[in-house]
Amino acid sequence: MMYDANYFRRFIEIFAKYLEENKEYLTRLDAAIGDGDHGINMDRGAKAALDRLSSTNPKTPGEIMRTVGMALLSSVGGAAGPLYGTIFMRMSLAFGNRDKIDDKNLATALEQALLGIKGLGKAEVGDKTMVDVWEPVVNFLKENIENGRTLPEICEEVVALAEERMKATIPLQARKGRASYLGERSIGHQDPGATSSYYFFRSLCEAIGGR
Amino acid sequence: MLSILILSHSPDIARGLKEMCLQMISGDVTIEAVGGTKEGNLGIDAELVLNKLQELMANSDGVVVLGDIGSTILAAKNALNMLGFPANVCIADAPLVEGAVVASVEASLGSPLQEVVKKAEEVKSLNKL
Ligand SMILES: Nc1ncnc2c1ncn2[C@@H]1O[C@H](COP(=O)(O)OP(=O)(O)OP(=O)(O)O)[C@@H](O)[C@H]1O
Ligand SMILES: [Mg+2]
Numbered sequence: 001m002m003y004d005a006n007y008f009r010r011f012i013e014i015f016a017k018y019l020e021e022n023k024e025y026l027t028r029l030d031a032a033i034g035d036g037d038h039g040i041n042m043d044r045g046a047k048a049a050l051d052r053l054s055s056t057n058p059k060t061p062g063e064i065m066r067t068v069g070m071a072l073l074s075s076v077g078g079a080a081g082p083l084y085g086t087i088f089m090r091m092s093l094a095f096g097n098r099d100k101i102d103d104k105n106l107a108t109a110l111e112q113a114l115l116g117i118k119g120l121g122k123a124e125v126g127d128k129t130m131v132d133v134w135e136p137v138v139n140f141l142k143e144n145i146e147n148g149r150t151l152p153e154i155c156e157e158v159v160a161l162a163e164e165r166m167k168a169t170i171p172l173q174a175r176k177g178r179a180s181y182l183g184e185r186s187i188g189h190q191d192p193g194a195t196s197s198y199y200f201f202r203s204l205c206e207a208i209g210g211r
Numbered sequence: 212m213l214s215i216l217i218l219s220h221s222p223d224i225a226r227g228l229k230e231m232c233l234q235m236i237s238g239d240v241t242i243e244a245v246g247g248t249k250e251g252n253l254g255i256d257a258e259l260v261l262n263k264l265q266e267l268m269a270n271s272d273g274v275v276v277l278g279d280i281g282s283t284i285l286a287a288k289n290a291l292n293m294l295g296f297p298a299n300v301c302i303a304d305a306p307l308v309e310g311a312v313v314a315s316v317e318a319s320l321g322s323p324l325q326e327v328v329k330k331a332e333e334v335k336s337l338n339k340l
Contacts, residue, residue, distance in 0.1 A: 031259050037254070073289070077254030079282035082289035085257060089293065120288050190305065 001150045001208075002100040008064045011207035012053065016046035018199040030192040033179040040194035043077045045084065048075035062095035079177055081194060083117050083130065087200075090116040107138075107145040114138045121176060128179065128186065130193035133165045137201055155205040166190065166195040166198040214241035214271040216263060218283035218312050220254060222247030224307075228314065232311050238319035241271055257286035262299065264290045264307060273299040273324035275331065279307045282288040287293050303331040311336050 019042045021028070026039030050069040058064045069088030073081055093100055094109035101109070114134050123129040125136070140161055144154050151158070167190065174186035177193070215232065219225040225246025231259045232242050245263055248254040264287075278284045287302050294300070301324060303310055314331040322330070 041254070073261070073286075074256060074258030075249065075258065077248035077252065077282075079285050081255070081257045081280065082285040086289055086292070114274070116292075120285055120292070179328075 001152055003101055004100050004105060005013045005059060007207055008101075009053065011050060011203050012046075012064070012068055014206050015200060018052055018203060019043070019196065020201065022195075024052035026195060029195055030188055031180055032079055033174060033186045034188040034192065035078075035178060037078055038196065039082060040085075041078045041080055042196050043074045044182050045076040045081065048072070060095070060099055061090045061101050062097055065089070065092035065095060068116045074143045077110050078131055079121070080196070083121060084196075086116040086120050087113040098169050101130050103145045103150045106151065107205045110138045111142055120151065123176040126172060127175040128191045128194075129174075129176050130174070130197040132169050132189070132191065133194045133197040133201070136165050151205070152208050155208065158200050159205050160178055162198045162201040166194045169194045212239045212241070212323060213273045213275065214267040214288065215311060215314050215318060216260075216267055216274055216287075217242065217244040217246075217307070218255060218260060218275045218278035219244070219246040219281060219307065220279055222251055224279065226296065228308060228311055231308075231317035232280050232321060235312055236315050236319035238321060240313060240315055240318045241267060243267060247264055255283050255286045257282075257289055260286040261293060262318045265294065266336045268294075268297060268300060268326065274301070275318065275324065276300065276302045277305060277307050277314065278302070279311050297327040302326045303327070305331040309337065 015018055023039040023043040027036055030036050030038035031065045049068040052067050065088045069085045069092060073085035089113040091109040094112045114135045118131060122174060123131040125132055169191040171187060173184060174180045179186045217225055217228050225244035229242050230246035243263055244257050249256050275285045278287055291300060310331040313334050314327050317327045317330040
């Protein structure tokens, strides 16, 4: 399957919708183990991204991702700004100036994004961060796409895996980010960044219209 | 001439620490501070960090960056990634207040970039009592 600029716009719109609808929820999760701003931060960032998309009207998938990345960098305000900024910038670089992205390009771009956030924040799986969702989901995508399956075919599994890994952050103790200052008090709460990452992958799947 | 870039979650800390550093120096050093979000709340504007860093790189021989918790360092590292790891910018792994003061003084004495970073990082083991 090929993914064009319209697909990526739809993806951003759906992601923004989830972040808006779940702004209070994400903020409550962050209030339990952080400073209670993740929902507000991400919603503000997504709105800034939509604004810049409509004012600059980028034409290629790579330009769209770059526009979103810069908007997130300037408006998110917390750790999620550089982290999500890196995700979108890395994907933009991987897309280059292609008009259409295929499943392999998409998998490569997501892998680059994962390497980007791991390089930036130095978190590993089990540290109770967004990497807990990103790493297994990207590995799953990569493996299946290399074996000839397409995103639409594996969407249900991708969303289920993202949700499972998001929930699996609950019993963990945070070792990175602001929540790590809480030590054992961070146990028993779902990580906000893992939760917004679940919406990221869910949106990527729903933008296909296959779900 | 070197410059120092102070990053804080708090606009007040950024402003206040810049003032403290300026008071300590005599020589030629540029001190800049970025703190808080665009709206002036707690947080960091990672795009502004990138722009400030580019500006300081263009107008000085090297930049020492210091930050407080978490996301300020992520914003700084992100800027370095986007600029292709320029050789004349270093993030000092040091406590923000003491590190910035020491770095400012050291830079105003005309020390080279690596020496300023080293001096700032040494404050980690400074005993106050
Ligand atoms: N070093 C890191 N590596 C990967 N993810 C991280 C890291 N630090 C924080 N996160 C993710 O960011 C989420 C919090 O995002 P948020 O925007 O609320 O930042 P924050 O912790 O409030 O930042 P700040 O340090 O500015 O207070 C966490 O739930 C976690 O998933
Ligand atoms: Mg937070």
